[in-house]
Amino acid sequence: MSTAAPSTVARKPATTATRIASYLLTEYLERIGVEVIFGLCGHTVIALLDALGKSRIRFVSTRHEQVAAHAADGYARASGRPGVVLSHLGPGLTNACTGVANAALDSIPMVVIAGDVPSYYSGRHPHQEVNLHQDADQFQIYRPFCKRVYRVNRVEDLPRAIERAFHLSQAGRPGPVLVDVPMDLFSADLPVDAFQQLPAAMAPPALDASIAERIVDALASAERPVLYAGGGVISARATAELAALAEALEVPVAHTLMGKGCLRADHPLLLGQSGFWGTPISNDKCRTADLIVAIGTRLAEANSSSWDPRFTFSIPPTRLMHIDADEAEIGRNYPTELGAVADARLALAALAAAARGRSHRSRGRLREEIARGRKAFAANWDHQWTSDQFPLRPERILAELRKAVPDDGFIVTDVGWNKNGVGQQFPIDVPGTFITPSGLATMGFGPSAVLGVKMAHPDRAAVALVGDGGFSTNPSVIATAMEADLPVVWLVMDNAGFGTIAGLEAMHYGWSFGCMFERCGQPYRVDYAAMARACGARGVNVESAAALGPALQDALSADLPTVIQVAMENAPTPTPGHWDINDIYRKGE
Numbered sequence: 001m002s003t004a005a006p007s008t009v010a011r012k013p014a015t016t017a018t019r020i021a022s023y024l025l026t027e028y029l030e031r032i033g034v035e036v037i038f039g040l041c042g043h044t045v046i047a048l049l050d051a052l053g054k055s056r057i058r059f060v061s062t063r064h065e066q067v068a069a070h071a072a073d074g075y076a077r078a079s080g081r082p083g084v085v086l087s088h089l090g091p092g093l094t095n096a097c098t099g100v101a102n103a104a105l106d107s108i109p110m111v112v113i114a115g116d117v118p119s120y121y122s123g124r125h126p127h128q129e130v131n132l133h134q135d136a137d138q139f140q141i142y143r144p145f146c147k148r149v150y151r152v153n154r155v156e157d158l159p160r161a162i163e164r165a166f167h168l169s170q171a172g173r174p175g176p177v178l179v180d181v182p183m184d185l186f187s188a189d190l191p192v193d194a195f196q197q198l199p200a201a202m203a204p205p206a207l208d209a210s211i212a213e214r215i216v217d218a219l220a221s222a223e224r225p226v227l228y229a230g231g232g233v234i235s236a237r238a239t240a241e242l243a244a245l246a247e248a249l250e251v252p253v254a255h256t257l258m259g260k261g262c263l264r265a266d267h268p269l270l271l272g273q274s275g276f277w278g279t280p281i282s283n284d285k286c287r288t289a290d291l292i293v294a295i296g297t298r299l300a301e302a303n304s305s306s307w308d309p310r311f312t313f314s315i316p317p318t319r320l321m322h323i324d325a326d327e328a329e330i331g332r333n334y335p336t337e338l339g340a341v342a343d344a345r346l347a348l349a350a351l352a353a354a355a356r357g358r359s360h361r362s363r364g365r366l367r368e369e370i371a372r373g374r375k376a377f378a379a380n381w382d383h384q385w386t387s388d389q390f391p392l393r394p395e396r397i398l399a400e401l402r403k404a405v406p407d408d409g410f411i412v413t414d415v416g417w418n419k420n421g422v423g424q425q426f427p428i429d430v431p432g433t434f435i436t437p438s439g440l441a442t443m444g445f446g447p448s449a450v451l452g453v454k455m456a457h458p459d460r461a462a463v464a465l466v467g468d469g470g471f472s473t474n475p476s477v478i479a480t481a482m483e484a485d486l487p488v489v490w491l492v493m494d495n496a497g498f499g500t501i502a503g504l505e506a507m508h509y510g511w512s513f514g515c516m517f518e519r520c521g522q523p524y525r526v527d528y529a530a531m532a533r534a535c536g537a538r539g540v541n542v543e544s545a546a547a548l549g550p551a552l553q554d555a556l557s558a559d560l561p562t563v564i565q566v567a568m569e570n571a572p573t574p575t576p577g578h579w580d581i582n583d584i585y586r587k588g589e
């Protein structure tokens with residue numbers, strides 16, 4: 001009896017060869033250049049792990065999903081490719097949240113692939129499902145910080161979601177994308193040619209030549225212009241173009257935290273970082289500029305001294321021209337004379353070309369003034385570079401680190417003295433070698449991100465400069481570095497507490513309640529170097545200032561990961577700018 005077959009069956013030619021989706025997905029990831037995935041297992045993702053284990057892709061198994069996300073973030077920053085995270089559902093995905101959000105707020109390309117409850121359990125509230133408002137709702141947790149969240153309901157949609165995720169994570173302003181996959185779909189069949197579409201090659205937006213002329217005209221005729229570089233200049237690898245523009249028109253360059261490295265540290269036009277933890281010469285030149293051309297920055301609060309016109313930017317009367325990959329950043333915090341949506345490298349190349357050979361106003365003794373300003377500020381701490389004090393001065397730690405790490409080595413910070421001090425005082429000559437969490441400023445970033453950095457550049461030095469607070473948030477990084485054979489160095493600045501916040505509380509309230517590490521009222525210290533040794537890694541307790549340099553040299557030439565623990569005075573980082581939280585605190589009786 002021949003009756004018409006159901007249409008769904010009729011549409012599927014019986015001859016189509018099929019394979020299990022997780023194998024096809026893995027081969028697709030190989031094809032688009034994924035080298036490494038950071039993640040942590042769970043019953044929802046072992047089908048994909050089985051396929052990954054048989055592929056060329058490395059899987060770095062971390063012991064906490066936040067570590068995986070930060071490591072993928074570090075890999076993305078150091079390699080320029082999207083970081084890839086694999087996470088179990090529910091608690092795995094919530095653990096990864098902070099790392100993914102940190103990447104989002106620093107515009108880092110990332111693809112997160114998460115397992116989820118089996119699709120056929122819809123409505124039954126299965127094990128580990130997040131379902132209090134809606135069934136299979138876990139992907140919603142990622143909505144506020146992902147560029148896009150894909151929930152894959154049919155295996156046929158998996159190839160499209162993955163292709164879109166890699167495209168979107170890198171296009172325009174980069175950021176994380178989540179692909180949430182019910183676990184049964186990893187084990188479902190797909191036609192062997194299902195993963196056809198590659199992410200498109202992209203031509204990023206350039207700056208129109210007439211706009212470039214207009215900006216160069218304005219810079220050339222301005223009396224006190226400033227170029228202001230953000231992290232977009234570093235991530236677009238646009239520093240040579242920036243230097244060419246600055247030199248052609250003799251314009252000084254200030255930068256954000258993430259823009260550090262935009263010019264060589266000894267460049268005579270470099271003003272340094274702006275804002276609360278900036279430098280006086282940078283804040284002064286920005287505040288008194290008649291024109292600022294800002295590139296690849298969101299003019300964020302910390303670098304703008306809470307946008308208070310008395311400290312860093314006074315716009316107006318300063319005129320602002322702003323070039324960024326994201327149109328939403330333009331005009332948000334300051335009135336803007338001209339906004340342009342463009343890739344930082346293409347824009348700066350167009351500006352440098354338009355500026356070449358162009359006459360400009362005399363800048364008088366600008367270079368001397370910058371040199372004087374930088375020297376005067378450095379005089380506040382440069383004598384500490386050689387201080388033999390124990391516990392060490394933080395400046396001595398920076399000086400030893402700079403001496404030990406080659407110019408192309410990576411300095412990865414966390415938050416605390418390490419980030420603020422390096423941003424303000426540490427010379428960086430090779431762009432992209434300073435890696436730091438800026439937007440979310442997550443404690444715990446540095447110890448994990450350094451793993452991904454080293455994975456991206458195994459032949460270059462990678463040191464995480466971190467506080468003891470940040471390091472102890474997730475010391476499982478040592479075991480992960482051992483397993484993944486990543487000889488990174490963690491230099492732990494130990495002040496037995498959350499020092500930056502302890503100092504802030506002490507300044508306003510006269511004590512540091514809740515900020516120091518204590519046991520029975522006494523300072524409580526953890527031997528992190530011993531923890532490293534317990535993991536089979538190297539652990540060094542630095543007992544004097546003179547011992548730090550040799551300890552760093554040994555660590556950088558070792559083939560095992562090393563924790564160097566050094567006792568440090570909890571001295572505050574200078575704050576030449578302003579942060580208006582300091583006006584909020586009130587002390588009662």
Ligand SMILES: Cc1ncc(C[n+]2csc(CCOP(=O)(O)OP(=O)(O)O)c2C)c(N)n1
Pocket residue numbers: 414415416417418441442443444466467468469470471493495497498499500501
């Ligand atoms: C996850 C997270 N929690 C809290 C903070 C607030 N915070 C900023 S700096 C800091 C102290 C960091 O302590 P440590 O790593 O020891 O460095 P130190 O300040 O002593 O140099 C804290 C808790 C944060 N940025 N991130």
